[in-house]
Amino acid sequence: xxQLLYFTAVFITVIFSVSACPPGDRAALLAFKASLxxxxxxxxxxxxxxxxxxxWYGVSCDSLTHRVADINLRGESEDPIFQxxxxxxxxxxxxxxxxxxxxxxxxxxIADWKGITGPIPSCISSLPFLxxxxxxxxxxTGPIPKDIGMLQRLTVLNVADNQIYGxxxxxxxxxxxxxxxxxxxxKISGTLPRNIDHLKMLSRALLSKNKIRGPIPDSVSKIxxxxxxxxxxxxxxxxxxxxxxxxxxxxxxxxxxxxxSGTIPATLINSSITQLNISRNALQGTIPDVFGxxxxxxxxxxxxxxxxxxxxxxxxxxSYVGHFDVSHNHLxxxxxxxxPFDHLDAASFAYNDCLCGKPLKSC
Ligand SMILES: *[C@@H]1O[C@H](CO)[C@@H](O)[C@H](O)[C@H]1NC(C)=O
Ligand SMILES: *[C@@H]1O[C@H](CO)[C@@H](O)[C@H](O)[C@H]1NC(C)=O
Ligand SMILES: *[C@@H]1O[C@H](CO)[C@@H](O)[C@H](O)[C@H]1NC(C)=O
Numbered sequence: 363x364x365q366l367l368y369f370t371a372v373f374i375t376v377i378f379s380v381s382a383c384p385p386g387d388r389a390a391l392l393a394f395k396a397s398l399x400x401x402x403x404x405x406x407x408x409x410x411x412x413x414x415x416x417x418w419y420g421v422s423c424d425s426l427t428h429r430v431a432d433i434n435l436r437g438e439s440e441d442p443i444f445q446x447x448x449x450x451x452x453x454x455x456x457x458x459x460x461x462x463x464x465x466x467x468x469x470x471x472i473a474d475w476k477g478i479t480g481p482i483p484s485c486i487s488s489l490p491f492l493x494x495x496x497x498x499x500x501x502x503t504g505p506i507p508k509d510i511g512m513l514q515r516l517t518v519l520n521v522a523d524n525q526i527y528g529x530x531x532x533x534x535x536x537x538x539x540x541x542x543x544x545x546x547x548x549k550i551s552g553t554l555p556r557n558i559d560h561l562k563m564l565s566r567a568l569l570s571k572n573k574i575r576g577p578i579p580d581s582v583s584k585i586x587x588x589x590x591x592x593x594x595x596x597x598x599x600x601x602x603x604x605x606x607x608x609x610x611x612x613x614x615x616x617x618x619x620x621x622x623s624g625t626i627p628a629t630l631i632n633s634s635i636t637q638l639n640i641s642r643n644a645l646q647g648t649i650p651d652v653f654g655x656x657x658x659x660x661x662x663x664x665x666x667x668x669x670x671x672x673x674x675x676x677x678x679x680x681s682y683v684g685h686f687d688v689s690h691n692h693l694x695x696x697x698x699x700x701x702p703f704d705h706l707d708a709a710s711f712a713y714n715d716c717l718c719g720k721p722l723k724s725c
Contacts, residue, residue: 383414383423386463387430391421393460394433398478400453403443405435419443429466431491437474437499456480457502466491473520474499481505482521487512494518498544501525506550511536522546522568529553530574535560546592547571554593559584570594570616578602578617583609594639595619602626602640607633618642618663626664628652637661641687644668649688653680666690673698673717689713696725 391414395406408419414430415423424431437451444450453475461470462485470486472478473496481504482497493515502524510519511533519537522544529552530545541563550569553576561567565587577600578593589611598620606615607629615630618641625647630638632652641663648671649664657680669691677683678700686702687710694716697703708721718725 382412383428383430385412387423388412388414390460390463391418391430393463394458397458397460398453398455400451400475402449402452403447405443405451424466424468427466430464431466432469432471433461433464433467434469434471435473435475436471437476451475453478457483457497459483459485462486462488465489468492469494469496471496472500473497477501479503482507482526484508486510489513490515492516493539496520497524499523503527505529506531506534506545509533513537515539517563518542520544521548524548526550530555537561538563540564541587542566544568545572549573551575553577554579554582554598556581558582561585562587564588566590568592569596572596574598576600578606578622580605582606586610588612590614592616593620598622600624602630602645604629606630607635610634613637615639626650626669632656635659639663640667642666646670648672649674649693651676653677655679655681658682659686660684663687664691669693672696677702686710693717697722 395409400406405419408417414421415428420433420435421430422432423429454477456479462483467489468491476499478500482502484507487507487509492513496518498520505528506526508531510531516537517539519540526548535555535557540561543564546568550572554574556579558579559581564585566589570592575597578598580603583603583605588609594616601624602622604627607627612634614637615635616639618639620643622643626645626649628650631650632654636658637660639661645667649669651674653674653676662683665687672695673693675698678698680702683702686706689709689711690713693714697711697717697719706721711717711722
């Protein structure tokens with residue numbers, strides 16, 4: 363009888379411990395919550411009781427380990443809690459380093475709360491299972507953690523729309539699983555890493571609206587999976603590496619609003635790129651006369667540069683040119699009477715030295 367009681371007790375303990383969250387994880391979550399203030403929705407009201415794996419808003423646990431695996435807190439979402447409040451989320455406070463005690467975390471999403479300040483805890487680099495770090499749309503400051511490169515499983519790093527400053531850490535190019543890098547709209551300075559091609563899995567690199575200076579490293583073109591490269595509104599200088607036009611799947615290349623000089627590489631015109639914006643730089647020379655069947659542009663924006671000469675005749679053999687803008691340059695001569703231009707109005711050609719012909723006045 364005594365034995366039976368003993369086994370029953372063990373059995374109940376086992377059941378209890380697999381269904382409930384470990385007390386250490388629960389304590390870490392409560393410490394994390396204590397440094398945040400969410401005044402309108404009451405999302406943290408659900409964070410009570412011992413089982414943090416059950417019905418704690420935005421928390422989920424691994425079904426095998428029963429450790430906290432995901433923190434998913436979005437300030438803009440379709441969740442009924444937002445519809446009831448008729449508000450988007452707003453939260454103040456900071457991200458407590460106690461989050462790093464949740465050592466089995468696979469994703470951290472703390473996005474669009476607008477008012478969360480303070481740094482990204484540097485101990486985040488010690489979460490070996492982390493795959494997604496999405497902190498977009500807060501007011502975070504401080505640098506990207508120096509040892510971020512330790513996160514060998516990280517596929518998404520999104521800290522866009524914050525006030526992150528400092529350089530891109532050396533270790534970042536060690537993120538060998540990284541597919542999506544979004545640092546847009548921060549205050550990141552310094553140069554692009556020359557060994558950026560170590561990021562073999564990278565397909566989107568969105569770095570616009572920062573203070574990144576120096577050249578675009580040639581090695582970028584060795585990132586074979588790159589689809590979207592957005593470096594617009596930085597302080598980049600030097601020339602455009604011609605190798606960018608030879609990338610196999612590059613579809614969007616935005617370099618607008620930098621200090622890029624030199625000429626437009628011919629390779630960009632005859633490439634896989636469908637959206638090319640190199641507006642507002644210091645590009646000179648002529649527009650390469652190499653348009654062909656491979657030239658398919660939804661966007662081709664070359665405005666606000668120092669381009670000279672005539673519009674290339676070959677443009678009539680482009681497959682498609684949708685949005686086209688060569689305004690604010692020093693172009694001259696007759697606008698080719700070509701089908702890609704049929705739908706364009708005068709604004710696409712305005713403010714040049716002496717362009718003429720339809721849709722501008724006749725020559
Ligand atoms: C990058 O990873 C390699 C190999 O894992 C390591 O030796 C090196 O110290 C790391 N570099 C940085 C800057 O973290
Ligand atoms: C290209 O960039 C310029 C300057 O940043 C911007 O004003 C323009 O809207 C962009 N063009 C297109 C078609 O998106
Ligand atoms: C465009 O590129 C293709 C493939 O890279 C090449 O075969 C072709 O000759 C190029 N055309 C022009 C006009 O440069």
